[in-house]
Every structure is written in structure tokens, then in C-alpha cells.
Amino acid sequence: MEKSYNDGExxxxxxxxxxMIHHVNVVRLLGFCVEG
Structure with a gap:
């Protein structure tokens, strides 16, 4: 079993x-929220 990262790392x-991915078929990610 692989080691899992804590706290959503x-x-x-x-x-x-x-x-960091720049491709014509991928929408650019502007941000995200880690809090529920």
C-alpha cells in the first residue's frame, strides 16, 4: 500500500x-477552495 499524504497534500x-497544464482541450484552472 502506498503512503498517503495528510491534510489533502x-x-x-x-x-x-x-x-500548470496548457493544452487547447483543457480548461485553465483559475483557483480552488480546500475548505468545505
Whole structure:
């Protein structure tokens, strides 16, 4: 089993990665909220 990140760290890493993608078929990510 892989080590999981605490407090949504893995989610934040994924969002940061998606935010850096520039492709004609991908909508640009402007922001997100981690609080429910």
C-alpha cells in the first residue's frame, strides 16, 4: 500500500500540476477552495 499524504497534500499537488497544464482541450484552472 502506498503512503498517503495528510491534510489533502496529495490533492493540492494534483491541483498545482493541473494548473500548470496548457493544452487547447483543457480548461485553465483559475483557483480552488480546500475548505468545505
Amino acid at each position: 496529495e490533492f493540492c499537488i494534483e491541483v498545482a500540476t493541473i494548473g
